[in-house]
Amino acid sequence: MYSQTFDDTSCWEYFKITADLKNNKPLDKKTWNTFLKNEAIQVYLNDQGVDSAYIENYRKSMEIVYMPKNSVALQERLKEPLKNWWIYIVNEYKVNEDQMKAYLTDIKKDPKHYFETCYQYTYQMLPKQNHKTVPEHKVTIIPIHNDAHIKNDWMIFTLIAAYFQDTNKMGAMGGHEFHHFLRPQLVFEAEDQDAVIVNLLQKILNEGSADLTDKRYMGKDAVKLLPFQRETAAEFITDGAKVLKNIDSLLSVKPLDRSKLKMNKLINNWNTSGHVPGYYMSNIIEKGGYKKELIKHIEDPFKFIYLYDKASKKDKNAYVLSATTIELVRELDKKYRPKAKIEQYQ
Numbered sequence: 001m002y003s004q005t006f007d008d009t010s011c012w013e014y015f016k017i018t019a020d021l022k023n024n025k026p027l028d029k030k031t032w033n034t035f036l037k038n039e040a041i042q043v044y045l046n047d048q049g050v051d052s053a054y055i056e057n058y059r060k061s062m063e064i065v066y067m068p069k070n071s072v073a074l075q076e077r078l079k080e081p082l083k084n085w086w087i088y089i090v091n092e093y094k095v096n097e098d099q100m101k102a103y104l105t106d107i108k109k110d111p112k113h114y115f116e117t118c119y120q121y122t123y124q125m126l127p128k129q130n131h132k133t134v135p136e137h138k139v140t141i142i143p144i145h146n147d148a149h150i151k152n153d154w155m156i157f158t159l160i161a162a163y164f165q166d167t168n169k170m171g172a173m174g175g176h177e178f179h180h181f182l183r184p185q186l187v188f189e190a191e192d193q194d195a196v197i198v199n200l201l202q203k204i205l206n207e208g209s210a211d212l213t214d215k216r217y218m219g220k221d222a223v224k225l226l227p228f229q230r231e232t233a234a235e236f237i238t239d240g241a242k243v244l245k246n247i248d249s250l251l252s253v254k255p256l257d258r259s260k261l262k263m264n265k266l267i268n269n270w271n272t273s274g275h276v277p278g279y280y281m282s283n284i285i286e287k288g289g290y291k292k293e294l295i296k297h298i299e300d301p302f303k304f305i306y307l308y309d310k311a312s313k314k315d316k317n318a319y320v321l322s323a324t325t326i327e328l329v330r331e332l333d334k335k336y337r338p339k340a341k342i343e344q345y346q
Contacts, residue, residue, distance in 0.1 A: 004111065004115050004133070004134075004135045004137075004139070005108070005111040005139075006107065006111070006139040006140060006141055006157075007040070007138065007139070007140045007141070008104050008108070008140075008141045008159075009038075010035070010038045010040065010041060010140075010141075010142050010143060011100070011104055011141055011142070011143045011159055012104075013035055013038070014035070014143035014144070015097065015101065015143075017031065017032075017035060017062070018062075018066050018093075018094070018097065021062060021063065021066030021067050022066055022067070022068065024067050024068060024069050026063060026067070027059055027062050027063055029056075029059065032055075032059045032062075033055075036055065038142070040140040040142050040154075040156050041142050041144065043149075043151050043154070043156060044142055044144075044145065044147075044149050044156050044158075045145075047149050047151065048145065048147075057086065058086055058090075058144065061086045061087050061090050062090055064077065064087060065087060065090040065091045065093075065094050066090075066094055074087070074091070078091060089145070089146050089160060092160055092226060093143065093159070093160060096160075096163065099163070099167075100159055100163050103162075103163050103166065103167070104141070104159075114170075114171065114174075115133075115174070117170055117171030117174075117175075118171040118174030118175045118177075118178055119131075119133060119175070119178060120171065120175065121171055121172050121174070121175020121176070121178075121179075121213045121214065122175045122176075122178040122179045122182055122213060124175070124212070124213055125179055125183075125209055125210065125212050125213050125294075125295060125298065126179070126182060126183065126295065126298060127184075127295055127296060127298065130182055130183070130184055130298075130344065132182060134153070134178065134181050134182065136153065137153045137154065137155060137181060138153065138154045138155065139154075139155045139157070139174075140154065140155070140156050140157070141156075141157045141158070141159050141162055142156060142157070142158055142159065143158070143159045144158065145158045145160075146158050146160045146161055147161055148161055148162070148173060148176075148177055150177060150180055150181075153181075155174075155177045155178075155181075157173070157174075157177075161173065161229075162174075164224065164225050164226055164229055165214070165225070165229070167224045168217060168218075168222050168224040168225050169214070169217040169222075172213060172214035172217050173214055175213045175214060176210045176211070176213045176214040177210075179209070179210040179213055180206065180210055183206070183209065183210070183298055183299065184298065184299040184342050184343065184344040185202075185299050185342070185343050186299045186300050186301065186302075186337075186340045186341075186342055187340060187341055187342070187343045188336045188337075188339050188340035188341070189339070190336065192259065193258045193259045194258060194332060194335075194336075196258070196261040196262065196263055196266070197251070197258060197261065197328070197332065198301075198332065198336070199263065200247070200263065200266055200267070201301035201302070201304070201305065201329070201332075202274075202301050203267075203272075203273065203274030203278070204274045204277060204278035204281060204301075204304070205274075205278065205300075205301045205304040206274050206278070207273055207274035207275045207278040207279065208274065208275070208277075208278025208279050208280075208281050208282035208304070209278075209282055209294065209298055209304075211233075211236070211275060211278060211279035211282060211283075212279075212282050212283075212286060212291070215232070215233040215236065215279055216233070218230060218232055218233040219233060219234065220234075233279065236271075236275050236276050236277075236278075236279040236280060237279060237280045237283060239269050239271075239276045239277070239280075240276050240277035240278075240279060240280020240281065240283075241277070241280055241318075241319050243267055243268060243269050243276050243277045243280075244277040244280060244281065244319050244321070245319055246266070246268050247266050247267070247277070247325075248319070248321050248322050248325050250265065250266055251266075251324070251325045251328055252322045252324035252325050252328075254324070256328070281304070281308045282294065282304075284308060284311045284312055284315055284318045285304075285307045285308055285311045287311065287315060288307075288310065288311025288312075288314050288315060289311075290307045290310065290311050293307060294307055299342050302329055302330075302332070302333040302337070305321070305326070305329045306326075306329075308321070309321055309326055
């Protein structure tokens with residue numbers, strides 16, 4: 001199991017670049033583009049759907065942030081972080097560089113302890129028989145942007161996300177990502193007309209269940225997180241109620257033309273990965289006392305809706321789904337469950 005480690009080579013390449021920038025040596029395009037050829041960085045940037053203008057803007061942001069001669073311009077931009085988002089993010093990489101180096105070095109000294117800690121969070125939301133490990137899965141930390149991403153059997157963390165999340169609660173973010181690998185899933189082929197609804201149900205369970213491993217540690221009192229990281233969980237819950245109401249209204253239209261449904265219209269939010277409204281719903285399920293039952297049926301997107309329905313009816317502040325939407329879910333359940341199989345990590 002503990003052959004598992006993580007690859008942080010691009011981080012140390014990045015620190016060589018920042019050392020030059022700190023000496024007022026500009027970051028030429030050739031050096032920058034060579035650095036970005038790292039496979040994990042490419043996979044991550046492709047997933048983000050960035051273009052060459054974005055890449056060039058990020059390079060210029062690096063020069064503004066790290067080169068002492070640009071310090072006046074930097075201070076001006078930092079007055080409005082939302083307007084100068086990548087300047088703000090790159091600056092956090094700069095001001096925390098020494099601590100980030102220490103963080104990477106510490107994990108490399110004892111990867112066994114690091115991964116054991118991650119798995120403990122993963123297991124909190126899995127039935128006992130799924131308390132396994134995925135030693136052959138790659139884990140890579142890259143030093144640009146801010147997020148975590150999974151591609152097949154590869155976990156890619158950005159350094160800013162991993163560093164702050166682990167400083168706040170060591171292993172919780174990794175626990176969330178490993179949950180995606182180890183959670184069993186109810187797998188079936190949906191007909192074209194049902195594909196968007198089925199995908200929606202799978203998405204909200206996938207992120208909603210994983211969010212119960214780490215989002216509870218991201219509240220207002222999580223002072224070791226950056227302000228926007230601290231606000232994420234509350235934002236998912238606030239937006240979740242609105243998005244769920246929107247989904248419900250679109251699914252309860254009669255007659256419903258399922259083939260015309262679009263994911264971005266159902267999840268009418270900047271984040272369409274499933275966190276919104278998944279975390280809102282799993283949070284209501286947990287508050288209603290159904291977390292154990294959720295874990296027992298962690299593979300089942302239909303059961304997730306039924307548990308939410310039961311829990312929301314006990315909570316006077318929760319959004320209650322219409323009978324029409326519940327009926328639609330039951331119909332899909334009846335249609336696909338006989339053909340479904342549970343796929344587990346082997």
